[in-house]
């Protein structure tokens with residue numbers, strides 16, 4: 001770990017464990033709108049970090065800054081303790097930050113395998129791969145099937161099915177599976193269940209829990225407070241571009257979170 | 271719902287799924303059906319001699335449709351196909367006949383020029399972000415005008431004409447190679463037909479078995495999803511237009527071999543005919559859906575109607591009518607297939 005920049009501490013409730021992904025003092029304005037005003041965030045291994053806030057609080061902007069889709073005006077981002085700067089979403093992804101966007105990032109007419117491997121297809125070994133650039137379809141299919149099975153998306157039977165023939169929950173499961181499939185370091189989900197029915201949302205929530213149990217750090221934006229309270233280990237609350245509190249669902253109530261979100265209560269020390 | 275009780279609901283759903291999976295199946299069915307109908311109306315229609323002839327007539331349009339298919343898979347459209355092909359062959363002809371350039375070199379330059387025209391289209395579409403329809407409508411005019419200016423409207427002949435007594439014989443001229451005939455019994459094709467078949471095989475492989483092919487589908491299907499997945503959308507779209515331009519250059523070669531001359535006004539219908547073939551072949555106008563073999567069937571269907579109606583003795587006006595009906599049916603079918611839900 002030579003050349004490692006130290007992550008400045010943000011108060012250190014988590015003791016000595018190193019966050020997988022953290023950001024310090026992120027500022028971002030759109031013209032005269034200050035979307036983020038000095039935000040810190042840390043996410044640790046094996047935890048689901050909830051991110052809540054009213055509409056316009058800056059959640060999506062923060063996520064975009066963390067995942068290379070936007071460039072912060074100032075502030076630093078650290079991945080496994082090392083400072084990183086992302087030029088574009090691809091760079092963030094290559095560094096191991098996977099995002100599941102609110103609008104499904106899947107190509108509906110491609111099959112499940114093609115979607116899982118889109119942008120990082122496997123090529124055959126040997127002459128066929130090198131000269132004919134032939135894809136290793138059998139391996140991709142097998143691994144995709146394993147991945148889908150491993151995540152317990154049992155309702156998907158045929159890995160060669162076009163994504164548009166799947167239900168909304170299954171499609172979102174494909175998006176999540178893709179994000180989880182490539183040994184990524186952090187998973188970021190921006191309202192993954194917003195477009196889903198109750199049963200389908202439940203499916204996706206189970207998926208998130210099983211990924212967390214595998215040790216995957218997850219940042220989860222959601223308006224579904226009860227679900228968040230069940231899934232999240234910590235919930236960070238944004239208001240008008242600032243962090244106004246970090247609550248642990250074990251020791252705090254949803255009402256406290258809502259009070260902080262709306263400004264009805266002011267967090268101690270802010 | 272009442273719909274549920276309909277006895278044919280299940281078979282219909284099966285059909286929908288089948289066509290959804292295999293985009294070339296519908297066109298193949300129409301091809302077989304129309305061939306059989308013309309055989310019944312005019313026995314002998316399906317004789318090898320006639321099939322050979324149809325394939326030879328089809329070769330140029332067939333090549334153009336390969337490029338058009340890939341462009342339409344990206345949800346684009348190319349209105350300038352025919353004009354690009356003509357300009358490519360004008361360049362080959364000018365170089366080989368008037369400038370005395372070696373025919374192989376003239377061929378290579380013409381094909382490369384096709385790729386450059388494709389680069390111009392692709393650049394304007396992917397980098398400047400203009401709509402494909404507008405860009406290619408513009409370049410259609412531009413390339414047509416350049417072609418006419420270059421030739422002064424005159425046709426250039428290989429070997430045959432009195433002026434070209436400087437002995438350009440077809441055996442030594444690479445540009446005329448595509449006109450060479452090969453026979454197996456009464457089945458006769460030109461090497462131009464083989465070039466066309468080769469293009470279909472090659473690009474069917476590329477679309478189905480390479481990452482580039484998958485990205486072509488992904489970009490046509492959902493650009494934003496493809497971008498977020500890490501596909502370099504702009505270079506991909508540019509490359510598709512360049513590849514298409516090169517294919518049009520090869521189509522120019524096939525055309526020269528077929529007629530032995532170079533003319534600036536062979537057929538202005540090629541532009542739209544290529545789109546017709548692709549759409550009848552089951553490729554969606556909205557991108558992301560379709561296969562190369564479907565286009566081959568689509569082009570064959572157009573040719574079967576063309577030749578068939580003529581042989582049956584129907585007024586030539588009915589060809590566009592038949593094509594029009596087929597195009598509309600193909601698009602309607604595509605809509606129905608895309609409405610599939612589990």
Ligand SMILES: Nc1ncnc2c1ncn2[C@@H]1O[C@H](COP(=O)(O)OP(=O)(O)O)[C@@H](O)[C@H]1O
Pocket residue numbers: 030033034035053054055056057058059060061062
């Ligand atoms: N691309 C943009 N251009 C201008 N203003 C923006 C843009 N994106 C976000 N904003 C503004 O930044 C603030 C935070 O937005 P956002 O991060 O989307 O909030 P949230 O996701 O929490 O609802 C809002 O006031 C919003 O209007």
Ligand SMILES: [Mg+2]
Pocket residue numbers: 059060061
């Ligand atoms: Mg948002």
